[in-house]
Amino acid sequence: MKYKLLVLDVDGTLLNDAKEISKRTLASLLKAQQMGVRIALASGRPTYGLMPLAKTLELGHYGGFIVSYNGCQIINAQNGEILFERRINPEMLPYLEKKARKNGFAIFTYHDDTILTDSPDNEHIRTEAELNNLKVIKEEEFSTAVDFAPCKCMLVSDDEEALAGLEEHWKKRLDGTLDVFRSEPYFLEVVPCGIDKANTLGALLSHLDITREEVIAIGDGVCDVNMLQIAGLGIAMGHSQDSVKVCADYVTASNEEDGVAQAVEKMILAEVHAAEIPLDLLNARAHHALMGNLGIQYTYASEDRIEATMPVDHRTRQPFGILHGGATLALAETVAGLGSMITCQPDEIVVGMQVSGNHISSAHEGDTVRAVATIVHKGRSSHVWNVDVFTSTNKLVSSIRVVNSVLKKR
Template sequence: MKCKLLVLDVDGTLLNNAKEISKRTLVTLLKVQQTGIRIVLASGRPTHGLIPLAKQLELDHYDGFIIAYNGSQIISAKDGKVIFERHIDNELLPYLEKKAKKNNFGIFTYKDNRIITTAPEDEHIRHEAFINQMEVIHEKEFCAAIDFSPTQCVLVSDDKEALTDLEQHWKRRLNGTLDVFRSEDYFLEVVPCGIDKANSLATLLDILKIARNEIIAIGDGVCDVTMIQQAGTGIAMGNAQDSVKACADMITGSNEEDGVADAVEKMILTDIRPSTVSLDILNARSQHTLMGNLGIQYTYVSDGRVEATMPVDHRTRQPFGVLHGGASLALAETVAGMGSMLMCQPDDIVVGMQVSGNHISSAHEGDTVRAVATIIHQGRSSHVWNVDIFTSTNKLVSSVRVINSLMKKR
């Protein structure tokens, strides 16, 4: 069954060891969203630390989602709306703080763009603040400072054995009240009972009316196991722990080898069938036409998808050096028209009926923009196309809707 949702863990999966999305992975994930597949970022990170990654991937434009705090919160990237959230009962916080003090552990939680903690100098907490771009707030009395119901609390220590002992004790003592797990050797995370990535993903699937066999999930850590098992296709990264690889349907490359891009290209993008029409022939036919005069070059054609580039130069710019909106619309109508011509019957002709565009940002002279046309309605007498136009750095310039009519030759 066709994939409708791609679920990605973040650290060790989406991000390389430099905590960056590689260029290849970024381009691949933008391309897969342009086919209509939505992306979900599922992470133990706080929401504040995931929003910049969601923006880089343009999840807001493609109606993606964020599962934060290992499942305690689900956010719509489109409008920032919280569509699911669970909290720790504040009455349990004194007990958590007491155990932290007794074992000489640090304890912290998240609030908006802040980390509230009893151990502000702890290197792991400071690193957590750094990668999530958050401020560290020191509070000697943890519970007294928490005037809200947290989605997650974390105990921190370099004493791995002591953390393991407390983890096992709490799994017996807090069963049915809170859930605990280790996301890192030095972190013991505490979340509301029944919260993990898989359960929150199941909630999202119910909301979206998407079946389990219509999702692909990729991860590397123990916290990803249930999510990988739940997915129609579960994929483990090459750098994943052996226990994660054992439960996966397939194993891809590591996060340093663009493993996410490899998996997406093999599992999703290879299903987009290239057209048998030669790009050289298409581009040759455009010479001495509007398309040729604007420098438009077809770069990819398939059943329901066409891509082309166009330079921002003296032919397509405005007097002050930015791409002319009319040139963007001409590019959009060109790729959508070609897409319909490749899909129509031999006795059909394609007539452009309507073009409407939203110009979102600018492209400057010297750049080359890329148009991606995907069909969103294929009827017997009409085709509706969505055309997104990007700069060379994958910034969205325009989003255009094109309607073509199919008419029989007379």
Template sequence: MKYKILVLDLDGTLTNKKKEITEHTRETLIRAQEAGVKIVLASGRPTYGIMPLARQLELDKYEGYILAYNGGQIIDCKTGELMYENVLDPAVYPYLYECAKSNGFQILSYKDEYIISENADDQYVQHEAFLNRMPSKTVENFLDVINFPVAKCLIVGDPEPLAQLEPVMKKELESKMNVFRSEPFFLELVPKGIDKARCLAVLLEELGMTPDEMMACGDGFNDLSMIEYAGLGVAMANAQEVVRQAANYITLSNEEDGVAHAVEKFMLNAE
């Protein structure tokens, strides 16, 4: 088998619009793992937001991996070991907090299985909780609580004023960290150089594999680097146009078991 490692984005790729893995896709991925393929779930989600899908695919049994926070962490699912981590400099926390508070936004992060913010009922905080299938917890003071290594914060709020804040923060923090919107209402705050391909390079070196042995499937802008890096880059039919153009192959959409289709075609030799 030419491709020995399979990297999957989650939202818009592995999961359908209900944020679920279909039974056909799950069964196909189990068969691939039984044939020796290693699976990596690579997402902007926090680790706890990826764990339920990892359990569905039995990554602990088949020695798979989680790449969380768009490359901020690598977790060995068999051992639970944190293999790699890239975190924010605590010196920036007060500035991030002030940017959120002074503009009427919420800032959130992730602690254990919880999403933490000063208003768990905020509609955008609730949306992040829904996306990750994680409970949201209100804390009295955000800065007092984030006394641990933080891989990502998120400032959430109405799209138009958030779009005005983005370039201001980018300019202020350009030498220290990355600031970008993953959704019109989500402003991502992550360490400098966070990138799925860079993190995958670390993992491949650890596993003694090469990019030529890797197949990567994705749909969004944050998947572009890994699709270009992989020996076989696969874009979903619902992918952003720039991702489709960069891919070696365009599979079916996430509503049509596109991941299963690509795995059957290129890994299980169904055709």
């Protein structure tokens, strides 16, 4: 497959305006992962606030990543391991607090599942906490209470002019020490020097040993521009500012129009060909299922043909040492099921409806049989597959018909 990693901004990109992942977007992302594409969520949100989204997308199952705090951390969603991390020198906190108090700004930072702040009743801080399922703890002496190195600090004010003034001052004063930028009109973010989504993406690519050309990045904000430019394919959301769109290779629909799903369907799902189906990944994921228990291994996969092998051994034979007919039918349903899954659309699911077969000859213990499934009918609501099962010497063992029902996801 051409693309191996899909990097997604969260707010305004993955999520719609209701802060939800649409059904179509979820379906497309799950199918992309089933095809072997790994996903990284890249956001200014804290790690804790991204974990529910990672769970919904099954990133842990498919080997995805969380890039949090605008690039301060990379987390392996499979095991929680921190692969990359940068933090603010805690010696800078008294200076940041002093400047915040002098200008009448609120200040806060994140720590695990909490927000530490001197202004717990601030509307924007409360909203940030609710958005990320965080508790808010009041700390009168902020820099004293924060006895750790935070990933980032946030200054908050509705006085946009004053906040912009401090931003410009700090860009000169803190150059080479800390980076500052406005993520919202009322938020001034302070992060370690040199940290942004693009630089951290570079670290992730090194870890995965993949190239920029194998990456798709999708975002909507000014903070995403560098990330879009470093990716092999940078995609801007349809509602992005023109300054973001001109930096992208492609512009998709807005987050209210399933822009991420449209991009994934066009750039990833439509590009799946027979030689690109990751058979090793498919086989590994079925290891602890019935398929794995019976020793079934996929050997070829395309939209109209699936092949797999199964050993005739203690797991699949009758007491007399010949292949069990039930195991043969399970093999047939396995290959036909995969074929329908590859063929159906991202918003569809496949369920088995009927399987019937004729057992023509026997296969003996010690042999390995081969199933060849070819599609004979591909309708909008059903697929019909013919599955022939052969011995290692190409003797026909069984001829089986499998009917799968295609349903819309709810």
